[in-house]
Amino acid sequence: MKEKIVTFGNGSCLVGVTTEPETKFQTEGAPAVLLWNAGLLHRVGPYRLYVDLARKLAAVGFLVFRFDISGKGDSEIRKDKLMDRERASGDIQEAMNFLSANKGVEEFVLTGLCSGADEAFPVAVQDRRVSGLVLLDAFGYQTFGYYLHHYGPRLLRLQPWKNFLKRKFNDILERIRNRGNEHGQRGRTFVREFPPKAQVKAELLNLIERKVNLFFIYSGGVKYYNYHGQFKDMFKPIDFQNRLKLEYFNEAAHTYTRLMDRNKLMITVCDWMQKHFNGTGKTSSINPRR
Amino acid sequence: MNPLYFGDSERPLFGIYHPPESKVFRDVGVLLCYPAAQEYMSTHWAFRRLSKLLSQAGFHVFRFDYLGTGDSSGESREGNVAQWKADICSAFDELKHISGAREVSIVGVRFGATLATQASAEGLGIKDLVLWDPVIVGKEYVRELEALHHDFIPDLQVNSKDNDFDEILGYPFPSELRVGIEQINLLTPPHSTAKRTFLIVSEEKREYFQLKTQLTDTGTQFEYRLVQDSGDWGKPEDFDQALLVNDILHKIRDVLTGERK
Numbered sequence: 001m002k003e004k005i006v007t008f009g010n011g012s013c014l015v016g017v018t019t020e021p022e023t024k025f026q027t028e029g030a031p032a033v034l035l036w037n038a039g040l041l042h043r044v045g046p047y048r049l050y051v052d053l054a055r056k057l058a059a060v061g062f063l064v065f066r067f068d069i070s071g072k073g074d075s076e077i078r079k080d081k082l083m084d085r086e087r088a089s090g091d092i093q094e095a096m097n098f099l100s101a102n103k104g105v106e107e108f109v110l111t112g113l114c115s116g117a118d119e120a121f122p123v124a125v126q127d128r129r130v131s132g133l134v135l136l137d138a139f140g141y142q143t144f145g146y147y148l149h150h151y152g153p154r155l156l157r158l159q160p161w162k163n164f165l166k167r168k169f170n171d172i173l174e175r176i177r178n179r180g181n182e183h184g185q186r187g188r189t190f191v192r193e194f195p196p197k198a199q200v201k202a203e204l205l206n207l208i209e210r211k212v213n214l215f216f217i218y219s220g221g222v223k224y225y226n227y228h229g230q231f232k233d234m235f236k237p238i239d240f241q242n243r244l245k246l247e248y249f250n251e252a253a254h255t256y257t258r259l260m261d262r263n264k265l266m267i268t269v270c271d272w273m274q275k276h277f278n279g280t281g282k283t284s285s286i287n288p289r290r
Numbered sequence: 291m292n293p294l295y296f297g298d299s300e301r302p303l304f305g306i307y308h309p310p311e312s313k314v315f316r317d318v319g320v321l322l323c324y325p326a327a328q329e330y331m332s333t334h335w336a337f338r339r340l341s342k343l344l345s346q347a348g349f350h351v352f353r354f355d356y357l358g359t360g361d362s363s364g365e366s367r368e369g370n371v372a373q374w375k376a377d378i379c380s381a382f383d384e385l386k387h388i389s390g391a392r393e394v395s396i397v398g399v400r401f402g403a404t405l406a407t408q409a410s411a412e413g414l415g416i417k418d419l420v421l422w423d424p425v426i427v428g429k430e431y432v433r434e435l436e437a438l439h440h441d442f443i444p445d446l447q448v449n450s451k452d453n454d455f456d457e458i459l460g461y462p463f464p465s466e467l468r469v470g471i472e473q474i475n476l477l478t479p480p481h482s483t484a485k486r487t488f489l490i491v492s493e494e495k496r497e498y499f500q501l502k503t504q505l506t507d508t509g510t511q512f513e514y515r516l517v518q519d520s521g522d523w524g525k526p527e528d529f530d531q532a533l534l535v536n537d538i539l540h541k542i543r544d545v546l547t548g549e550r551k
Contacts, residue, residue, distance in 0.1 A: 003295075003361075003363075005293045005294065005295065005304070005361075007293070015293055017361055039531070039532075040335060040531070040532035041331055041334070041532065042334050042335075043361075044331075044334075044360050044361060046331060047331070047460045047461065048359070048360070048366055051360075051361065052365075052366075073334070073338075074291065074293065074306060074338060076291075257442075257443060257459070257460040258443060258457070258460060259457050259460065259461075259462065262460075
């Protein structure tokens with residue numbers, strides 16, 4: 001496995017790292033996997049997830065490129081005046097252009113967590129070079145099943161009511177305590193808004209028609225998704241034509257804090273990549289404990 | 291800004307060099323030392339901003355990832371105290387080599403400050419040493435991490451006695467690392483040999499007063515600053531969020547430039 005630092009894009013303002021398989025493990029014609037910032041975290045990923053995932057994917061034959069979107073991580077701000085979402089799209093496409101020009105790659109699998117997922121989806125819709133999507137905690141829309149799973153158990157138990165009242169009381173106390181104290185805030189400064197469901201539905205149909213392979217993974221760390229079948233219920237009656245894989249790691253946090261959850265996630269992603277894009281090597285050689 | 295690999299070519303470390311962006315000539319480099327794994331994620335953005343501030347003030351700046359962290363080689367479980375101190379020395383030499391700077395100062399945050407202090411005590415010739423919320427007593431730090439882990443991930447118990455391989459707050463925590471951290475106590479000799487030491491803290495703690503007293507007693511040129519801008523290091527739910535601070539970064543720049551504000 002070889003890792004190389006790359007500066008690319010207009011004015012070489014973007015920073016990334018390519019992780020390439022050893023020559024004997026390279027899979028000819030395989031797509032490259034792209035990873036970039038989740039929220040304000042840099043290209044390393046939460047708990048170094050992207051570094052580990054890149055190295056494991058390279059071990060089974062895939063070239064991986066993880067980079068920082070402009071203005072995040074170590075990448076400079078773009079000189080043009082694009083808005084946030086356009087900026088990300090522009091950067092992702094520059095990353096693809098870079099790999100096409102320098103590594104001869106013609107197909108790409110975009111992998112994103114949270115804001116990364118939000119940025120990946122429209123790029124995949126627009127750019128025909130994208131042949132796969134791995135989206136972690138992407139958009140979600142409430143369904144009847146969601147409300148049943150959320151409220152059903154709570155209505156019948158006393159403890160959730162007590163917790164609700166306690167939370168509200170603590171919220172009020174916190175607001176009183178923090179009045180005027182804006183120091184040392186953490187980076188919870190971006191808000192996620194999902195596109196209209198009808199729009200997403202149309203875009204999914206577009207991707208299926210293009211035979212893009214889709215892997216949607218949800219964790220137990222998001223409030224808007226709470227049961228295994230929710231994705232399919234969200235987008236009934238789309239026929240995904242076997243292009244869709246779903247996974248719901250309901251015990252995992254949004255950023256996969258526990259090692260075992262990250263390991264499970266990485267094995268799942270590697271297996272899916274190998275199944276759909278003919279990677280080499282054996283995912284079972286990854287020690288799930290480490 | 292120049293990202294690069296350096297050190298042992300078989301196990302390279304990742305670093306980023308920021309050349310001076312000012313007409314003010316300072317023949318001084320500043321090495322930034324990240325905290326340990328659990329607090330690394332949240333500090334990256336602050337260090338990027340600090341690098342900019344310092345390079346605009348005329349310093350050569352270098353920040354880097356220890357072995358087994360960030361973009362450096364090695365798996366996360368390979369990190370240990372001895373290795374990370376050696377990495378600081380390697381980064382120190384690299385900064386001198388790239389920049390030609392005559393002297394190098396170090397800014398360390400949390401356990402990075404602790405490691406830098408130890409490296410200084412072991413002979414690394416540091417000009418100014420800035421300790422931002424340093425970890426003073428390793429044993430207490432490990433207990434704090436374990437307590438946070440129990441609260442944050444209650445269904446995953448830390449086994450500090452039997453297991454050679456363990457996990458705290460999402461990161462591998464093998465016994466070698468645990469023992470290395472627990473052996474550290476900045477209140478006991480040997481002490482830092484930096485020409486000047488700055489203790490910049492976000493809250494007043496008993497151990498900071500103890501360190502202050504000790505450094506004063508040993509005749510070290512030493513200054514203490516309280517800057518209530520750093521947020522709370524003890525909230526695991528914030529570990530994967532970027533730390534957004536401003537005042538403390540400016541204070542660090544000011545102490546290094548010698549400006550009194």
